[in-house]
Amino acid sequence: MEWFNERSGFDRVWQSLFARHIPEAKGPVAWLYTLGSASLFVFMVQAVTGALLAMSYVPDPGHAYDSVRYINEHVLLGSFIHGLHKWGATLMVVLVVLHMLRVYFMGAYKYPRELTWIAGVGLFLLVMGFSFTGYLLPWDQKAYFATAVGANIAGQTPVVGPYVAQVLKGGPDLGAATLTRFFAFHVLFLPALTVLLIVLHLFLVIWHGISEPPVRQR
Amino acid sequence: MSSGPEPTKDSDLSRRGFLSGLIFGLGGVITAVLGGAGTAYFLAPAFKKEAENWVDLGPVSAVKPGMPAKLEFVERKRDAWVTAERRSFAWVQTSNGRDFTAFDPRCTHLGCPYRWDSGKGQFLCPCHTAVFDVNGKVVSGPAPRGLDRFPIKVVGGRLMIRPQPEKVKA
Numbered sequence: 001m002e003w004f005n006e007r008s009g010f011d012r013v014w015q016s017l018f019a020r021h022i023p024e025a026k027g028p029v030a031w032l033y034t035l036g037s038a039s040l041f042v043f044m045v046q047a048v049t050g051a052l053l054a055m056s057y058v059p060d061p062g063h064a065y066d067s068v069r070y071i072n073e074h075v076l077l078g079s080f081i082h083g084l085h086k087w088g089a090t091l092m093v094v095l096v097v098l099h100m101l102r103v104y105f106m107g108a109y110k111y112p113r114e115l116t117w118i119a120g121v122g123l124f125l126l127v128m129g130f131s132f133t134g135y136l137l138p139w140d141q142k143a144y145f146a147t148a149v150g151a152n153i154a155g156q157t158p159v160v161g162p163y164v165a166q167v168l169k170g171g172p173d174l175g176a177a178t179l180t181r182f183f184a185f186h187v188l189f190l191p192a193l194t195v196l197l198i199v200l201h202l203f204l205v206i207w208h209g210i211s212e213p214p215v216r217q218r
Numbered sequence: 219m220s221s222g223p224e225p226t227k228d229s230d231l232s233r234r235g236f237l238s239g240l241i242f243g244l245g246g247v248i249t250a251v252l253g254g255a256g257t258a259y260f261l262a263p264a265f266k267k268e269a270e271n272w273v274d275l276g277p278v279s280a281v282k283p284g285m286p287a288k289l290e291f292v293e294r295k296r297d298a299w300v301t302a303e304r305r306s307f308a309w310v311q312t313s314n315g316r317d318f319t320a321f322d323p324r325c326t327h328l329g330c331p332y333r334w335d336s337g338k339g340q341f342l343c344p345c346h347t348a349v350f351d352v353n354g355k356v357v358s359g360p361a362p363r364g365l366d367r368f369p370i371k372v373v374g375g376r377l378m379i380r381p382q383p384e385k386v387k388a
Contacts, residue, residue, distance in 0.1 A: 052260065056298065077259045078259065
């Protein structure tokens, strides 16, 4: 351990990451400070379960639904891993929104933490992107028509709407090209962007320290 | 917490020690459950047995003693979420009408389909002149071993095979 510390400075890294000073908060207010870590934890669970699911999933209209059924019915603990990913996705949205509300109502986004807030907004949008693209992947009736509705909403944008919808769908119709597109976004682009923004967000959180709970003025 | 006794410096379990124990304990439990489930999911294929896939070749009466018959079949094989359909055939022979042998229709030399020559009473491969007798033993030619066999059984007067060849030891 001494050998490792001397060559990595790990004890100082540990000190500044985990043994740093955080504001004193009591009772329910203290729990509000856990929402960010909870989001990070759920993200890690999603990454691991997602990688496992990708081992037996095909983003192809002919086989997507059957491969999801295969995971649920024939893979050991497949339905558990799938369930974790599905409920984790829902919990992720809930946690991220609560975290955002906490930061907003405590005014924790103010100087000098604006950039942390901006990174957080980016992460929120990425979570929305994960939800939208991931919802299509099971390729059941609900997934198909939810995405059809989503694409139609995008299509209502003035002037550029039809083009946006076609880019989303990978063509004029919702089909094979849409599924591969959404899959690529769900497992390649969005995770990479999310990791980048998480690193920035966490760096800023630690750099600025966590803001004190607001004090009631008389 | 606002109430409770203040921990002394040399007490056995300080508040900090208790909490960090709790964090690492719970963290360990969560890691074990998630990691264990993930590892089981990942490693499960190692313990999966191949499903026995018996294919119907038709009635026993299709094969006359001493007269090997070329029987066609369609194999439906479950490959994870895909069901693959494969058309193929097998050579089935019997000497007494009760015990049957099914041969893989590919020559053991380089995989050509051979044929039965009823005049000579031998299986002849057109590619490199390999010759096998009615029991699949090598008579002459370049074949390294006798004809590969499919497991075969008779169920209710019908021939059933598993179309995965078993190599005959030389």
